[in-house]
Amino acid sequence: MRFVKVLITIVILSLSSQMASAQKFGYVDSKFILSKMPEYSEAKQEIDALTSAWQNEIKQMRKEIESKYAELKAEEVLLTKQLKEERLAEIEKKEKEVEEYQNKVFGFNGLLFLKKKELVKPVQDQVFEAVEIVAKKERLQIVFDKAGELIMIYTDPVHDYTDLVLEELGLIDENDLNKN
Template sequence: MKIATRLTSLILVLLFFILNDTFAQKFGYVDTDYILSQMPEYNEAKGEIEKISKAWEQEIQNMYKSIEEMETSLQAEEVLLTKEMKDDRLKEIDLKWDDVKAYQKKVFGFEGLFFLKKKELIKPVQDQVFDAVEKVAKNHRLQIVFDKSGDLVMIYTDPVHDYTDYVLEELGLGDKNDVISNN
């Protein structure tokens, strides 16, 4: 019952804004995932990020492998070691495990090196897209521009409000044979 009341209220508010010209707003949407996929700079940045990620993953794998080899060696030599020697080796192995886990967190943890590198490489490309979206919005007098690829759920989109091609054109990535019409 509450949902129906809220939905009715929402519909009435939306109708008020739509019917009242003083509050009428023009809106559109773009698909930034599609736009980014058309940008060579973005694809290069993604490739660089993947290459860096794989290098860090390999480095961490090698660290794990080294510790596992230390454990295997300890097991093989265990009968020949005194209790003190065994305890020292176990402490060394534990320290190595702590080090590799700390390094992994430093690289791939929240706001770690990987996150910072990704931000460094992707942000300039995203800024280009946002600048182009802003220009398109101003040129077409849009007050609101939604991102179709974002978390905002768009159940229905009328292609007449899709400004993705305009943003691609603004970035110089539009299809030369494609004529944009906003009927």
């Protein structure tokens, strides 16, 4: 009975190792692919412009607060305790408004996040669809992203499917082949 269990275990391990070796893996460089897409460049430029404008707006609001603090400091000796506290409360209220605005713009699910989702996600979806098509054509079970969080210590270029994804997207340039 024990011999049968050992034999079954060996057969199962043998089959699972054969199945594992039959899997086909590949990788792509999504950063490189996105850099070749004009839609992504346009979206990135628009996002950068909005980010810069919002940062400047917040910077200006903070300068106004600093100016109000300086005014308060200069007039402090002339103000009654109640007036000083009122002005200080106004300034603190402005600071809180700026902080809330900054969170509204740059916070989690803020305006910047929503704008990125609106502009970049459709482009990323195109890439993911092309990767899926290439994966199915090449019968890949797993496709890694070289540009992602996953650290790839070594990659054999024979498993690089970036060019095929670029081709699927209609972005292939003969000069770019095998540059990754």
